[in-house]
Amino acid sequence: MATTDPSKYKLNHSMIRVKDPKRSVQFYEHLGMKLINKLENPDAKFDLYFLAYDSPKAVSHGNHWTDREGIVELTHNYGTENDPDYKVANGNEEPARGFGHLCISVDNLQAACQRIEEAGYRFQKKLSDGRMRHVAFALDPDGYWVEVIGQKKLEETESIKETDPATYRLNHTMIRVKDAETSLKFYQEVMGMRLLRESPHDTFSLYFLGYGPEASEAPDGVNPLARYEGLLELTWNHGTEKDADFKYHDGNSQPQGFGHICLSVDDLDAACQRFEEKGVQWKKRLTDGRMKNIAFVLDPDGYWIEVVQNEKLKTRANW
Missing domain, CATH: 3.10.180 (2,3-Dihydroxybiphenyl 1,2-Dioxygenase; domain 1)
Incomplete structure (x- = not known):
């Protein structure tokens, strides 16, 4: 039976939706990041851009994108860059604070x-x-x-x-x-995770x-x-x-902005089995839908946590 070791997990990336990928990629590149991967989904009309620090001085220099921490994923839904009314929720303004x-x-x-x-x-x-x-x-x-x-x-x-x-x-x-x-x-x-500082x-x-x-x-x-x-x-x-009525905005209900954080794990099937045994609330199990290489767990506030395989530790997907 496959096993999983949470100490080998990584907080791989954080996803935010963007209006114009050219402007956003340019900004994060100005901050010193590099586009390390792009996943195009023309059928579903969205593209994903993964940026990370990748110089020889970077912690994860040269690693496969799933074998890293500190990535930002930019999600672009086709057409938003030409829509004058499109605006993301940045998470710091009511009614979408989170x-x-x-x-x-x-x-x-x-x-x-x-x-x-x-x-x-x-x-x-x-x-x-x-x-x-x-x-x-x-x-x-x-x-x-x-x-x-x-x-x-x-x-x-x-x-x-x-x-x-x-x-x-x-x-x-x-x-x-x-x-x-x-x-x-x-x-x-x-x-x-470990509590490193309070x-x-x-x-x-x-x-x-x-x-x-x-x-x-x-x-x-x-x-x-x-x-x-x-x-x-x-x-x-x-x-x-x-406050029984108090709730933060998860970024995925309207108005949208932030999407999720993502963990890469040592064994995706075993990790998801462990989460199941821990009684997590699922947004998407591995077996749901067409995409069998990702799952989504919900945290106590309803934020989405994507779970993917660390491809350095075990090959699963052809990303």
């Missing part, structure tokens, strides 16, 4: 933000805005938020004008959750989970997870768990 942002970590925070601004891209929050001077939020062409954090202390880089996008990481994906206790139990006990605040708490090792000590003022890729950040606004 998904929050992607995050990149960079070698030089000040220089990286200046480089993004000089390319003509907008910011939701610049480094100089507000009290938090160690974080910025750039806006991609569809208005999705992309957090920018530093891998070093600000004082170490403020006099340096250069930045090397080859050293960047797609650090994490943030989603809001209604009940932290329920979500943490799900992602740890069912999905096999950051409590007065009215909200942040939880960083992933499949990586425990974070080593970092200099004061530096996030010890900043050089990781493929983390999941859960944001819990205190009190939402007490």
Whole structure:
């Protein structure tokens, strides 16, 4: 009987829908990412673009796309680029709050933000805005938020004008959750992730989970997870768990935007059997529909989690 080891899973990618793939690919390439795969589906009238950090300095340089963490998948439905009324929901505005942002970590925070601004891209929050001077939020062409954090202390880089996008990481994906206790139990006990860092605040708490090792000590003022890729950040606004009517938007009901996160696993059939035994709620089992190489699990808030085979560990699909 096939077995599965959750410690071998990877948080492979996060999917967002885009209006114009040319503009979106150009933006993420400006952030230093590379188009590592494209899956065309002309019959169903959509294409998928997979971008990741792939320089020799990247964590997953040269790996098969299923054997990585920190990928962004752009989904383009044909014709949206010519529809003046088409607009994605970025997840940060009512009534579609749920998904929050992607995050990149960079070698030089000040220089990286200046480089993004000089390319003509907008910011939701610049480094100089507000009290938090160690974080910025750039806006991609569809208005999705992309957090920018530093891998070093600000004082170490403020006099340096250069930045090397080859050293960047797609650090994490943030989603809001209604009940932290329920979500943490799900992602740890069912999905096999580890809680790597907890950051409590007065009215909200942040939880960083992933499949990586425990974070080593970092200099004061530096996030010890900043050089990781493929983390999941859960944001819990205190009190939402007490409101029976409260619900976050999953990104797949209208208005659409964020689609899913995706795990690549060591043995797809065995992993799905394990999920079944854990009592998960399915959006799509492996046996449902025509696509037999993917499954979708629902997390406690209804976010979709795609599950695919890590093709380095076991060949299954001809992606």
